[in-house]
Amino acid sequence: MDSNDPNVAEWVRHISYARYPHAAAIVLGGSHANGTANPRSDVDIAVIDNSVDAAYRESNIVEGKPVEWFVFTEKALPRFFREARRTALPTVLRLLACGRWLESSHGCRRWHSRAALFLAAGPAGWSLDEMNQARYELTELLEDLEENRDRIERLVVAQQLGVRLIRFYLRTEACWLGEGKWLWRMLELYNRGMASRYAAALDRLGREDDELPLIRLADEILDANGGRWFDGYYAEMRQLAD
Structure with a gap:
């Protein structure tokens, strides 16, 4: 059917x-x-x-x-x-x-x-705390990608970075998100040029083991929203239940 x-x-x-x-x-x-x-x-x-x-x-x-x-x-x-x-x-x-x-x-x-x-x-606005938390998480993934020389580990980190980067970009642009294939579709719908650059960066990483295009694109998106963030990050840890 x-x-x-x-x-x-x-x-x-x-x-x-x-x-x-x-x-x-x-x-x-x-x-x-x-x-x-x-x-x-x-x-x-x-x-x-x-x-x-x-x-x-x-x-x-x-x-x-x-x-x-x-x-x-x-x-x-x-x-x-x-x-x-x-x-x-x-x-x-x-x-x-x-x-x-x-x-x-x-x-x-x-x-x-x-x-x-x-x-x-459209969705409700992203709070400053939520955006800063995402900046910190992206910063950690970027540093892992830059420092790790194991190819498989870099690919795993790049996969996590890629998904979170789309989410970060769309949320800072006050756009709807999606799950699975719909996350990519929402990026294409909102900004086809950005989607093409993102796809090219992932293709470069997969074909040539070159992470630099993805790192540059992530830094460009982060720089428009305060840049990478590590120094001064603070978050209370919830106590685990017994």
Whole structure:
């Protein structure tokens, strides 16, 4: 089944009502909603059902197809919207704002417009403490990359640096983040030039074992936000529970 299958919407309705007979809304999300699905793509389905005890996410195989369920009550949705803004991870907002609403009660439909408004507003601002913590972590990774001569260890450090660098850049630019492939997609969407430079730096490291382009790019991004930070860093350590 792919996104061009005319029966996909009916199939989603069928399995959703079989599982959630009291559903107030059914939303098809992800690649099946935007027309980019292939036969192996997960089927992302958001369900608003006020009869469930709590919101949850569940993955399972339904009639041979991988399905990701995102189940909410209307009472829980405002908390998820606020959490999306706080963490800059818009998974729920994107599902409801950009998905295909297959069925919904009149009252539920308002969540589509609310999600779109939250998505357009962008994430909450990054606090100075959060940014400085990220600066410190990036500084440590950069120093490890510069000083370590073991190739495999450098590649592991570079992988961590690469992910955290995208997150740092997008957060300091007040942009939404993403998880997995969506982090890269958000960088491409926001600044294709920066994405190209980042990809070239990673390619140079992988092909030629040359970390300098990645280090230079990281320093450029850090310098625009106070530079590397080690001297004077302070953070209280939480006591471990017995």
